[in-house]
């Protein structure tokens with residue numbers, strides 16, 4: 058059994074993926090081929106926003122958003138303490154200060170009350186200018202936008218949605234990557250919609266920001282390629298990756314999101330009463346289940362459990378073992394409100410992510426559940 062079996066998807070979609078790659082190679086437009094534009098149009102229409110700008114990866118996508126807003130030294134950007142490193146890395150990369158905010162114990166996502174507390178803390182200290190908040194759709198579940206947005210409006214913060222893990226998720230009928238003033242995603246192979254290399258995209262309804270992001274992504278280009286009007290970066294999605302994504306998109310929208318939710322329901326049913334805390338999906342929310350993450354009972358030896366599961370052929374992962382504010386890279390270069398991030402610290406010690414994906418077999422799901430339940434008998 059694999060933790061995320063990308064080969065299983067390839068075996069199902071092989072004819073169209075092979076053809077898409079072969080066509081892209083034969084056509085010879087390896088950079089900015091027509092597949093890139095077609096993908097951007099299809100993704101924008103799927104998500105329901107005006108502009109989609111593809112780029113080289115999900116980290117660049119976040120950085121491009123901050124660059125379009127002119128975020129830099131003296132600015133504070135609020136970021137959940139429990140997330141992948143990129144969500145905060147980009148803030149430091151543009152010279153601003155990340156302020157790490159605790160998360161909700163059951164959804165793993167940014168705690169709106171803690172966000173407001175952190176904003177007032179920064180305002181009272183009077184040294185940094187609160188400019189934006191990053192809300193991460195962690196493990197596939199959209200963040201609590203109905204409570205986060207009013208706080209951003211109240212304090213004049215721009216909202217950046219990091220939908221790297223949440224693509225395909227929704228609240229009601231509104232899809233992930235449409236909640237932020239700017240939203241981003243990643244097409245890293247193991248993400249809900251993955252290509253066969255690195256890739257990312259930025260989404261926004263704002264014409265001016267979209268134009269700036271298109272410029273920043275291609276060396277700060279002006280009216281043509283050799284007119285450079287600002288210092289940018291080289292961040293494009295290549296044609297072959299766009300072709301792979303186009304070949305996968307129908308299955309992603311039509312079948313995979315439903316299939317991965319079916320897999321989550323099977324885990325939910327099999328693990329109910331096991332002593333594990335199961336992931337919570339609030340009423341009206343749809344997760345794209347980038348991860349199915351349980352919390353072990355207090356005092357459980359996670360490393361020993363992982364080892365025992367591994368011996369039974371069950372791979373597991375720890376996302377994430379370390380709070381952002383404890384990462385060495387941010388030492389002396391980040392802030393946390395005085396009440397700290399106790400929930401994140403607790404989660405880092407007890408989370409465990411299980412094998413997951415739209416093509417994971419019922420047999421594997423049941424085997425994982427049985428081995429886990431046995432361990433807690």
Ligand SMILES: *Cc1c(COP(=O)(O)O)cnc(C)c1O
Nearest residue numbers: 114115116141143144221243245
């Ligand atoms: C994967 C990920 C990113 C970065 O995406 P890359 O394409 O790997 O650069 C950013 N944020 C979160 C939450 C992620 O999981």
